[in-house]
Amino acid sequence: MAGPLLRAEALCLHYGGVRALNEVDVEITPTELVGVIGPNGAGKSTLLDAITGFATPTSGALTFDGQDVLRRRPSERARMGIARTWQTLQLFEDLTVSENVRMAVPRRPKAVGVLPRRGGERAEHDALARLGIGGLADRMPGELSHGQRVLVGIARALAGDPKLLLMDEPAAGLDGSERDLLGEILRDVVASGTSVVLVDHDMPLVLGICDRLYVLDFGAVIASGAPRQVRNDPAVVAAYLGADDPETRDEERLQPSLPTEGAR
Numbered sequence: 001m002a003g004p005l006l007r008a009e010a011l012c013l014h015y016g017g018v019r020a021l022n023e024v025d026v027e028i029t030p031t032e033l034v035g036v037i038g039p040n041g042a043g044k045s046t047l048l049d050a051i052t053g054f055a056t057p058t059s060g061a062l063t064f065d066g067q068d069v070l071r072r073r074p075s076e077r078a079r080m081g082i083a084r085t086w087q088t089l090q091l092f093e094d095l096t097v098s099e100n101v102r103m104a105v106p107r108r109p110k111a112v113g114v115l116p117r118r119g120g121e122r123a124e125h126d127a128l129a130r131l132g133i134g135g136l137a138d139r140m141p142g143e144l145s146h147g148q149r150v151l152v153g154i155a156r157a158l159a160g161d162p163k164l165l166l167m168d169e170p171a172a173g174l175d176g177s178e179r180d181l182l183g184e185i186l187r188d189v190v191a192s193g194t195s196v197v198l199v200d201h202d203m204p205l206v207l208g209i210c211d212r213l214y215v216l217d218f219g220a221v222i223a224s225g226a227p228r229q230v231r232n233d234p235a236v237v238a239a240y241l242g243a244d245d246p247e248t249r250d251e252e253r254l255q256p257s258l259p260t261e262g263a264r
């Protein structure tokens with residue numbers, strides 16, 4: 001495919017008087033892992049919402065796979081190949097892990113609300129196997145650890161074989177080894193042909209695995225480029241990362257928003 005997989009141009013989105021997105025330009029090329037970072041309230045989740053169609057930009061342009069998708073419904077965008085994981089893991093608690101994943105396999109509009117009978121099983125099996133959690137297929141979400149639930153959420157998003165996977169804070173609440181596993185999984189996902197946009201406050205993860213970064217502050221892109229370049233950008237240091245000197249570094253800004261137990 002010539003050109004970017006996704007292109008957002010001058011995207012603006014207002015919530016009342018709040019400019020959640022302000023003239024945002026973003027490009028994602030095929031098979032690229034792109035991080036989006038910035039302080040709390042910078043507009044990161046809103047950018048994902050605008051791309052998936054869960055929030056409607058006030059102005060701007062959005063193309064995916066060469067097509068204008070700005071006014072398309074979220075379900076249409078999902079069928080075109082845009083998938084998303086959520087900040088709060090929304091699994092169906094009364095369905096098994098495999099049923100949760102099967103629910104996410106795109107189906108024709110007529111079948112909405114009905115578990116697909118054909119095609120879904122293979123896709124759900126592949127998605128669970130890909131993440132090394134095939135053994136959890138018959139378990140209920142309530143029996144899983146937080147780290148396992150994160151993996152089920154990713155399997156669900158991958159079940160439809162998306163071209164673009166948008167992830168909202170998948171590392172929140174993971175321990176070090178779970179975070180390392182997540183990083184390996186995301187690199188594998190990209191290597192197998194899916195582009196990933198990763199929103200997260202976990203800087204070791206984001207700086208370690210992303211090909212490129214966008215930094216948002218007050219709804220605007222204040223920097224973009226390779227992780228090393230962005231890490232040393234004075235505007236980014238001032239707005240988000242803090243100085244390297246531990247005496248002056250603001251730890252709260254480095255890890256500002258791990259959710260509390262009750263929020264997961």
Ligand SMILES: Nc1ncnc2c1ncn2[C@@H]1O[C@H](COP(=O)(O)OP(=O)(O)OP(=O)(O)O)[C@@H](O)[C@H]1O
Nearest residue numbers: 015018020038039040041042043044045046047257
């Ligand atoms: N549904 C909404 N209604 C009104 N204001 C909203 C809504 N969603 C987000 N906002 C506001 O838009 C701005 C951007 O919020 P957003 O959640 O996109 O930030 P974020 O960078 O994802 O933050 P965090 O890192 O805390 O998740 C914030 O000022 C937020 O309060």
